[in-house]
Amino acid sequence: MTEIEIGRSKRARPAYNLDDIAIVPSRRTRDPEAVSVAWRIDAYTFDTPVLAAPMDSVVSPATAIEIGRLGGLGVLDLDGLWTRYDDPAPLLAEIAELPEAGVTKRLQEMYSAPIREELIATRIAEIRAGGVTVAAALSPVRTAQFAKAVVDAGVDIFVIRGTTVSAEHVPAPESTREPLNLKQFIYELDVPVIVGGCSTYQAALHLMRTGAAGVLVGFGGGAAHTTRDVLGVRVPMASAIADVAAARRDYMDESGGRYVHVIADGGMGRSGDLPKAIACGADAVMVGSPLARATEAPGHGAHWGIEATHAELPRGERVQLGTVGPLAQILHGPSSQPDGTMNLVGALRRAMATTGYSDLKEFQRVEVVVNAAR
Template identity: 75%
Template sequence: MSIEIEIGRGKRGRRSYSLDDIAIVPSRRTRDPEDVSLDWQIDAFRFDVPFLGAPMDSVTSPATAIAMGKLGGLGVLDLEGLWTRYEDPQPYLDEISRLSTEQATARMRQIYAEPVKAELITARINEIRDAGVTVAGALSPQRTQEFWRTVVDAGVDLFVIRGTTVSAEHVSSTREPLNLKQFIYELDVPVIVGGASTYTASLHLMRTGAAGVLVGFGGGAAMTTRRTLGIHAPMATAIADVHAARRDYMDESGGRYVHVIADGGLGLSGDIIKAFAMGADAVMLASALARAAEAPGRGFHWGPEAHHTELPRGRRVDIGTVAPLEQLLFGPGHTAIGEVNLAGALRRAMATTGYLDLKEFQRVEVVVSPYQAQMEI
């Protein structure tokens, strides 16, 4: 039962929680970390760790997508980023990392003004496929109708439709919107779609036939959506709401399972762990992986909102470089703040609370602990 709070005489609102507001509670049983499984499978594709590299130019390049695949995860390439606009985007990535804060937005707008090229989409997908790993590429809803055939013909394994928010019922008076249900029905590959942050929105996305739903809105390190638009969805509540929608959709559909993938605000291992505790099946990581030595952003991080042509809702942020990708994922750790050995932290948290796999861990007890973040500073 949700309880609404009176904000003022004319408005009431539901109390919601960020991941910082909750804490995981140990149970009566503990396990050996070596016995814990982090396996994740979506459709026919199985992964050793439930981590997806976010489709952002500062996080995922063809090379890092290949590296993620060989390490047991999944790298998702942004198919309308610099890698599909330029034959050699490295000089532009280097330039972005050298820009001053004052110059970054204007210059990035100029760099990203170069059109996306279908032949480069094909070339990048082929490059990842030739390495023998699962191929995942992402388009925004606006670009999907233009390039989806190119993406599918190139041999993508998982198609991601990702935006700040994605609905199953976009209404427009000026253009024909993407019919998600028809599009997914006619497609031959599994589709992951989002973001969504409410029970109702995610339930509608599940009904389109999506294999997975991305959960999140305005919570990433490089996003200023909350400040610019006043819109924000605290992640703990958002994940729990979408988890409940998945449960109800399973009853409605006769057992069809749609994966809940947390996306945004997962910069440290503790955030990642609590996302699973709230009901996520996997997590899409941005700033957490942008700190890798191999990350194309070279210690800087930004998303497509940072170079929006009309209303930027993000920024390029300096997050630094902490470790090579393999060490960042699997350790050994050399800091005590949750930046390195992300998989090891998840495995140990599950062992400490007595759970052997991710589905079981979704049942772990949590408490509301709003003082936690202040105590840890």
């Protein structure tokens, strides 16, 4: 791969965002109704390859149920307000109305309340009562502490999600807390685990070797994320997805055929980003800001991630997105907006139909081009 010389002592390879690439039409087209966007991970099949990001502005128990009924998978954030407060609705409404100057401090105050195990069980039970697949997420730092409560409560899919998750964490010399051994942890669980984020070939390969059913690619929370500004850490999504897809291919050879799902997480604000993510090799996508615009979203049109609440070094912000329509319309249309904020699944179907592909695995082979002018 061609590298660029930054200076005499440093070289780097070019990397691309989803905005930098485009899908190329082929000689064949299909009717959108003849296209399948179904997705399966472990024992669970979904009509659409869309996961709702575990963010308090996006997923509540009620919206997790509705997203499940619409064919997707809503992932509840167990680090969030729903497991800290009996009724977080007034706090969610307050966050949406906070003046810009006081947002971060108030978020830090709200999220300083302890996570309560009984509320973990309560929230998972609420989603299960809706008759949909139950998925819930914890950050790596809290996974060991609360994992048993999550599994005992009956979660179907366990998500371990952080800004950057590795299979090899080196603790501080004075630390008394044992780092999470992902391989042992996943081996001992009776439920499939999705873990991430990661953004490089090597990191993804290590996560796949832990036994994860899926890996998240990216840093999550794209619209509300400031990790690049705060830490200087970021890999553009198109290149990150393609690199991790290469790790999936090589891990299949290494493991004798075990397939690990690649889920693009973050940076997908418009419907056109979904087919481009899958074209780069993703099996499914995790989205936040498009669903935060739903009239049912718990954030009331505001959007933020758990990184924005960090007590020492927040790496996110609350952004005001507004609302465009109900979840059903955002996912399946009909769209009343020409800007890609509605009918996400319909846009994916039409992109696949326009290029002549009949299912998601086939569509991963579609030709893409780079916009050299960007």
